[in-house]
Amino acid sequence: xxxxxxxxxxxxxxxxxxxxxxxxxxxxxxxxxxxxxxxxxxxxxxxxxxxxxxxxxxxxxxxxxxxxxxxxxxxxxxxxxxxxxxxxxxxxxxxxxxxxxxxxxxxxxxxxxxxxxxxxxxxxxxxxxxxxxxxxxxxxxxxxxxxxxxxxxxxxxxxxxxxxxxxxxxxxxxxxxxxxxxxxxxxxxxxxxxxxxxxxxxxxxxxxxxxxxxxxxxxxxxxxxxxxxxxxxxxxxxxxxxxxxxxxxxxxxxxxxxxxxxxxxxxxxxxxxxxxxxxxxxxxxxxxxxxxxxxxxxxxxxxxxxxxxxxxxxxxxxxxxxxxxxxxxxxxxxxxxxxxxxxxxxxxxxxxxxxxxxxxxxxxxxx
Amino acid sequence: xxxxxxxxxxxxxxxxxxxxxxxxxxxxxxxxxxxxxxxxxxxxxxxxxxxxxxxxxxxxxxxxxxxxxxxxxxxxxxxxxxxxxxx
Ligand code: SF4
Ligand code: SF4
Numbered sequence: 001x002x003x004x005x006x007x008x009x010x011x012x013x014x015x016x017x018x019x020x021x022x023x024x025x026x027x028x029x030x031x032x033x034x035x036x037x038x039x040x041x042x043x044x045x046x047x048x049x050x051x052x053x054x055x056x057x058x059x060x061x062x063x064x065x066x067x068x069x070x071x072x073x074x075x076x077x078x079x080x081x082x083x084x085x086x087x088x089x090x091x092x093x094x095x096x097x098x099x100x101x102x103x104x105x106x107x108x109x110x111x112x113x114x115x116x117x118x119x120x121x122x123x124x125x126x127x128x129x130x131x132x133x134x135x136x137x138x139x140x141x142x143x144x145x146x147x148x149x150x151x152x153x154x155x156x157x158x159x160x161x162x163x164x165x166x167x168x169x170x171x172x173x174x175x176x177x178x179x180x181x182x183x184x185x186x187x188x189x190x191x192x193x194x195x196x197x198x199x200x201x202x203x204x205x206x207x208x209x210x211x212x213x214x215x216x217x218x219x220x221x222x223x224x225x226x227x228x229x230x231x232x233x234x235x236x237x238x239x240x241x242x243x244x245x246x247x248x249x250x251x252x253x254x255x256x257x258x259x260x261x262x263x264x265x266x267x268x269x270x271x272x273x274x275x276x277x278x279x280x281x282x283x284x285x286x287x288x289x290x291x292x293x294x295x296x297x298x299x300x301x302x303x304x305x306x307x308x309x310x311x312x313x314x315x316x317x318x319x320x321x322x323x324x325x326x327x328x329x330x331x332x333x334x335x336x337x338x339x340x341x342x343x344x345x346x347x348x349x350x351x352x353x354x355x356x357x358x359x360x361x362x363x364x365x366x367x
Numbered sequence: 368x369x370x371x372x373x374x375x376x377x378x379x380x381x382x383x384x385x386x387x388x389x390x391x392x393x394x395x396x397x398x399x400x401x402x403x404x405x406x407x408x409x410x411x412x413x414x415x416x417x418x419x420x421x422x423x424x425x426x427x428x429x430x431x432x433x434x435x436x437x438x439x440x441x442x443x444x445x446x447x448x449x450x451x452x453x454x
Contacts, residue, residue, distance in 0.1 A: 003399060004379075011380035018379055069379045069386075095375030095386040097397075118388070268380075 004070070011067070012267035015308075017300045019269040020063050021072040023282060024087065025050055026201075026274050028077040030103055030139040032128060033210035034169055036283065037201045038076055046076075049275045053083040055292060057090050059272065062296035064094050070121070074101035074282075076274070085114050092118045099124060101165070104148040105141075107155070116158040124191070125152055126165045130178035138171040149182070156186045168194040168221045170213055176221075180229055190229070194221035195326065195349065197334045201285050215348035222353055236364070242354055243361030245324070259311040261329050266307030270300060280307035283330035286337075315342035325350045370412050371451050376405065385451060398449050403428060407442055411452065 001009075011018035026046045028038045051059075063071075071091060078084055079102055091098055104125040115123065127148060128138050136142035155162050166179050183190045196212055213221060227235050263269075266280035266287075273279060277288040278299040287306050289299035310329050316322050319342075327346050335343035373389035383405040387396040400408060406427060410420050424435055446452035 007380045007382055014380060016380055064377075067378060067380070069377055069384070092388050093375075095377045095388055097386065 008070075008264060008268055012264050012269075014268075015304055016067045016268055017063065017270055017296075017304070018067055019070045019072075019264065020068045021074055021269075021271040021282060022056060022059075022087075023074050023076070023271060023273050024056070024078040024084070025076040025081055027080050028075060028103065029080060029106060030077070030128075030141050030144060032139045033171070034138075034167065034196045034199070034212070035202070036197045036199045046274070050081075051274065051276050051292070053086055055276065056087050059276075059291055059296060060091060060094055060096070062291075064096075066297055066300065069095075069097055070099070071096040072099045072101065077103050077106060079106040079108075079111060085110055088114060089118070097121045101126070103128075103139075103144070104151045105144045107151045112154060112158060115155065115160050119160055122161050122163050123155060124163045124165050125155075126167065127152075127179055127182070128167070129172040130175040130182065134172045134175055138169065152182075152186055152188070156188070162186065162188045164188045164190045166190055166192050167196065168192060168213075168218075168225065169196065170211055170217065173221060173224075176224060177228055192222075192225045192229070194218040194225070195331075195346070197283055197331070200283070200334050200337075215345050216352050219349045219353035219356065222349075223356060226357075236361075239357050239361030240364070241361065242357035243359075245354075245358070259317055260308055261310065261312070263328060265330070266304045270303065278303050280304070281330055284333055286333055286339075310339050313340050313342045321350060321354070324354065368411070368416050369453050370408075371453055374451050376400075376408065385449070387449075396449070398445070398451065403438070404442055407439060408446070408451075411446075 008018055026037050027043045028035070031038065073084075073088065073091070078100065081087070088098070098120045099122040100120050101124045104127075125148065129135050129145065132142035132145045135145040152162055152164075164179065164183050166176075168176065179190065194213060195218055196210070199210075226238055230238065263281070265284070269281070271279045271282040272291055273282075273288075276290055276292040277285075278291050278296070279285060279288050280303055284307070287303055287310075289302040291299045294302070307329070311317070312322075312327070312329065313332055316325070316327050319325070325346065327343060327350070329339050331343050331346055332339050332341060335341075335345055371389070374385045374387055377384050377386055383400040383402070385398040385400060385408065403424070407420070407424065410423050415423055421432075421436060421439060424430075424439065425432060428435065443452060
């Protein structure tokens with residue numbers, strides 16, 4: 001565990017709002033089918049509600065006083081805001097440890113200079129596929145592919161750390177090996193997910209609905225990922241681990257014995273939406289308080305208190321797989337709009353994932 | 368001896384950190400400080416050095432003068448290494 005992790009855990013025990021996310025906008029220049037928030041056709045409306053530069057800077061002063069150090073700037077696409085460089089520099093001046101989430105298509109000369117001069121802790125760039133066709137089918141913009149790839153290369157030349165986020169879907173599944181190859185070439189780590197949240201925060205549903213993986217497909221994609229991103233020996237070892245893993249095992253359980261969320265949301269981390277609503281995490285719009293109206297401290301106390309009283313679904317708490325399942329309140333809410341209901345999609349995905357890996361591990365050969 | 372102005376003193380869950388905001392530097396360049404490290408840094412910022420710095424610390428900490436002196440010297444070397452303290 002790093003010193004930073006240890007301090008964040010301590011902050012979580014004290015309910016100190018130590019790690020923040022600013023969702024600077026819900027607008028984006030791409031229109032990815034699975035996006036939980038964005039829909040191009042609503043951009044005009046969305047921009048009306050965005051906090052101003054001055055409001056974000058005022059919130060920075062408040063969160064600094066409240067004890068925040070790591071700060072993630074995200075969206076929508078945060079670089080779509082013309083005032084992004086100003087917001088970034090104001091955050092640097094205050095000594096926040098900055099990370100950025102971006103789709104990597106809008107990086108201008110000004111952004112490159114900014115990041116080269118004052119390097120973010122991490123630039124997280126989403127790659128949606130490894131060819132223009134995949135970008136076209138998933139994000140509605142084939143030309144974006146070349147742009148992202150060349151921008152990542154340029155950032156790496158400037159010495160900026162890039163983490164690649166890869167959301168695996170049926171539209172880009174075939175591109176997994178190429179994503180890995182590219183990540184190796186540019187020296188980036190990849191964060192892989194195959195669970196897509198239903199778009200609970202979208203202003204308007206997509207005209208062409210997103211075909212989500214079935215739970216089995218999502219589990220298989222996760223297994224493919226482990227297989228492809230590791231050596232055959234490492235993959236075999238991972239399978240054996242699952243074959244011998246007793247139910248209830250977990251690698252990192254932060255708050256054992258508690259019935260609430262197992263993550264840092266609402267304990268030491270929070271998310272502020274483009275409108276200024278404070279949420280325990282970006283995927284839980286059901287619990288919120290307005291920072292411009294109440295001030296940060298009061299909004300945090302209200303939201304944190306409410307979220308910490310949420311219990312995981314009873315069916316999960318008594319489930320033998322609970323401790324090795326990714327279920328969390330955000331997923332329960334996104335799947336059922338109800339914190340107390342077991343999210344069946346995750347049950348099926350989780351069950352298939354572990355039994356399949358365990359079976360491969362038990363076979364022991366021909367992996 | 369001058370203190371590099373391009374560091375910000377921040378607190379995280381009761382620990383102190385100096386965060387570099389220098390242009391061209393990695394922002395992740397962090398130095399974790401304990402309570403006495405934080406006090407030394409603040410005294411240096413106030414312009415105390417040498418005997419005056421040690422005097423101020425003797426007043427605040429009930430420590431063996433020899434040990435305190437050695438600790439302060441070691442800490443000043445670390446600050447120089449991070450270019451937080453410059454000549
Ligand atoms: S998505 Fe789930 S695990 Fe992640 S921060 Fe939100 S509640 Fe926690
Ligand atoms: S989501 Fe399903 S598998 Fe996961 S803990 Fe809950 S009941 Fe168990």
